Amino acid sequence: MLMVDIIRKKRDGGKLSKEEIDFFINGYVAGEIPDYQVSALMMAIFFKGMDDEETHLLTSAMLHSGEVLDLSGIKGFKVDKHSTGGVGDKTSLVLTPMVASCGVRVAKMSGRGLGHTGGTIDKLESFKGFSTAITNEQFIENVNNIGISIMGQTKNLAPADKLLYALRDVTATVDNMSLIASSIMSKKLAAGANGIVLDVKSGSGAFMKTDEDARLLAEKMVSIGKSAGVKVMAVISDMDQPLGRAVGNAIEVKEAIDTLKGNGPEDLHELCLTLGSYMVYFAGKASDRESARAMLEESISSGRALDKLADFIEAQGGSRDDVYNTDNLPKASKSVDFTAPYDCYVSSIMSEDIGVACLLLGGGRRSKEDVIDLSVGIYLHKKVGEKCAAGEKVASLYGNDDKKLAEALERLKGAYSFSDTPVQKNSLIKGIVE
Numbered sequence: 001m002l003m004v005d006i007i008r009k010k011r012d013g014g015k016l017s018k019e020e021i022d023f024f025i026n027g028y029v030a031g032e033i034p035d036y037q038v039s040a041l042m043m044a045i046f047f048k049g050m051d052d053e054e055t056h057l058l059t060s061a062m063l064h065s066g067e068v069l070d071l072s073g074i075k076g077f078k079v080d081k082h083s084t085g086g087v088g089d090k091t092s093l094v095l096t097p098m099v100a101s102c103g104v105r106v107a108k109m110s111g112r113g114l115g116h117t118g119g120t121i122d123k124l125e126s127f128k129g130f131s132t133a134i135t136n137e138q139f140i141e142n143v144n145n146i147g148i149s150i151m152g153q154t155k156n157l158a159p160a161d162k163l164l165y166a167l168r169d170v171t172a173t174v175d176n177m178s179l180i181a182s183s184i185m186s187k188k189l190a191a192g193a194n195g196i197v198l199d200v201k202s203g204s205g206a207f208m209k210t211d212e213d214a215r216l217l218a219e220k221m222v223s224i225g226k227s228a229g230v231k232v233m234a235v236i237s238d239m240d241q242p243l244g245r246a247v248g249n250a251i252e253v254k255e256a257i258d259t260l261k262g263n264g265p266e267d268l269h270e271l272c273l274t275l276g277s278y279m280v281y282f283a284g285k286a287s288d289r290e291s292a293r294a295m296l297e298e299s300i301s302s303g304r305a306l307d308k309l310a311d312f313i314e315a316q317g318g319s320r321d322d323v324y325n326t327d328n329l330p331k332a333s334k335s336v337d338f339t340a341p342y343d344c345y346v347s348s349i350m351s352e353d354i355g356v357a358c359l360l361l362g363g364g365r366r367s368k369e370d371v372i373d374l375s376v377g378i379y380l381h382k383k384v385g386e387k388c389a390a391g392e393k394v395a396s397l398y399g400n401d402d403k404k405l406a407e408a409l410e411r412l413k414g415a416y417s418f419s420d421t422p423v424q425k426n427s428l429i430k431g432i433v434e
């Protein structure tokens with residue numbers, strides 16, 4: 001088989017066979033097919049697309065290009081969750097202890113963030129001593145013992161995706177639905193869970209800017225999951241403003257803990273209940289989603305979900321006291337406020353600019369080598385549709401450097417728009433794909 005024939009076939013709108021897809025994936029990982037030929041193929045796919053069958057075959061080839069985690073040592077049904085990423089998205093920190101406290105086994109692989117804030121692992125490192133650098137055996141043992149564990153993504157998980165994603169990034173071929181869906185799902189499926197819930201964000205702070213694109217991606221990922229034999233669903237959720245009110249790392253951990261205590265922001269609470277009810281239902285711990293939701297509400301009111309977070313943090317090297325006393329989390333030394341220019345309503349918040357403001361404070365990474373300042377962040381006192389009196393606090397910035405605070409404040413101001421007349425609030429859940 002010749003790579004040039006595969007490129008020509010796709011360039012001319014043909015459909016690739018399993019043998020052709022396996023050939024280019026295996027050859028690329030083995031270093032036998034050069035970047036320039038794979039780049040040409042990615043561009044041909046970008047323009048000509050892939051049908052569902054090709055997309056499933058590509059996912060399967062990438063998924064089997066490296067280690068597939070064997071979670072058979074974990075008793076019972078294992079669930080995982082994935083978000084396509086957004087500003088202020090601390091859902092995993094709330095959701096995973098909630099569902100684990102309802103008896104669901106949560107075995108989750110997470111990444112570090114390259115972007116506005118850290119990823120789940122960075123945020124969790126706000127707990128002193130906490131580590132996700134654990135062995136597969138420890139990971140399995142923790143899930144069996146306390147129902148939850150989160151580990152860093154192993155190097156050898158879907159290596160074909162790692163190579164392809166890096167190549168797509170520099171050849172303007174990221175934005176193709178089949179390539180995105182297969183990239184995400186190959187990693188998720190290699191992580192071995194029996195059930196996966198997907199949170200596909202839609203809006204200014206998300207990868208998918210429109211609801212239509214978000215739905216298309218959700219449908220493709222759900223279709224891939226089903227063909228691989230896992231239980232899967234997707235929520236399409238709003239990212240036309242940040243989720244919750246906290247954006248950063250330690251500040252998001254604090255908001256997650258408040259939510260587990262029943263005092264969190266309404267949108268975060270609702271999203272966790274929606275995603276969580278599917279996780280509990282998929283795992284067979286409730287006969288329908290309404291009773292699953294009631295179990296999750298009870299996990300908060302009884303304090304069980306918070307205790308589960310403490311068990312999890314302790315099992316991975318942190319101190320459970322830090323879960324109950326958030327004053328122990330990293331804190332910035334300085335703050336500045338953005339106040340309302342006149343009596344008004346917030347009409348929009350550009351999530352992406354809020355994310356950039358956090359990055360400017362030092363809360364995110366521009367390159368893999370950057371060190372995140374876990375203490376910095378932003379608190380949004382006012383969100384879309386909320387009324388502000390002249391001079392009232394709209395948002396507060398927390399940082400450790402006056403110059404960075406001033407720069408971030410300018411960015412934050414530009415993110416907000418105001419109106420003299422009442423504005424409708426954004427709806428959080430824009431769709432469900434089952």
Ligand code: URA
Pocket residue numbers: 165174179180181183184207
């Ligand atoms: N995230 C991924 O993991 N892969 C993509 O292709 C795009 C976003």
